[in-house]
Amino acid sequence: MDAASVAFLREVLSTTRWVERTRELGASLRSTRTPGGLLLVGTPRVEPWHLAAHLDDEARMSGLAQLAPTLVRWSPPPDAAPHLAVGIDRIEAARRGETLFVVAEDKAPVPLLERVDDARRTGATILALDGGDPELEGLAHDALAVPFQDGLFTFDAAQHLVSMAAGEGQRSSGRLIDRLARLAERITGPRVSD
Numbered sequence: 001m002d003a004a005s006v007a008f009l010r011e012v013l014s015t016t017r018w019v020e021r022t023r024e025l026g027a028s029l030r031s032t033r034t035p036g037g038l039l040l041v042g043t044p045r046v047e048p049w050h051l052a053a054h055l056d057d058e059a060r061m062s063g064l065a066q067l068a069p070t071l072v073r074w075s076p077p078p079d080a081a082p083h084l085a086v087g088i089d090r091i092e093a094a095r096r097g098e099t100l101f102v103v104a105e106d107k108a109p110v111p112l113l114e115r116v117d118d119a120r121r122t123g124a125t126i127l128a129l130d131g132g133d134p135e136l137e138g139l140a141h142d143a144l145a146v147p148f149q150d151g152l153f154t155f156d157a158a159q160h161l162v163s164m165a166a167g168e169g170q171r172s173s174g175r176l177i178d179r180l181a182r183l184a185e186r187i188t189g190p191r192v193s194d
Helices: 001-010 018-030 050-062 088-091 110-121 135-138 155-168 176-188
Strands: 040-041 070-072 099-104 125-130 142-145
Touching: 001 018, 018 099, 018 125, 018 142, 040 050, 040 088, 050 070, 050 099, 050 155, 088 135, 099 110, 110 135, 125 135, 125 155, 135 142, 155 176
Parallel strands: 040 070, 040 099, 099 125, 125 142
Antiparallel strands: none
């Protein structure tokens, strides 16, 4: 889903509570203090690769380096590149000022819940995007539950809306057209007026 599609989805959902909730979760993601301090983890079955890529894009476009996530993987292969080799034990090292963002459409397994609880006890901020998991939501400081439905607001759509909201911030330059103009300028150089 490209930025224009996400903007269109926002317009379609503007009369619902979903747009505001994704903006609130995006604001919570922006509160991560340092680059590398946003830990993104899924379940052993589904790693949030797609969301990691979108957050990385938002970090670049918004200038908010703390949005570039550290993808935490359950079983990274031994020959994985360093940025793809961060194992689940990284959650045990989470501390105050870091954010653990759990993305789990299915129920979070007990080993994940135990690690999330440990990270919360050491001071990490816990955020969750889930399919309606009361145990995970009970551990999270902020959670957005996306129940299974056939409508426009799907789990995939929620990930797109949250990642875009994370890059926007409170400034007026967060408008889609302004962000696209800044991106175009980075690629082609500044516009010269006649």
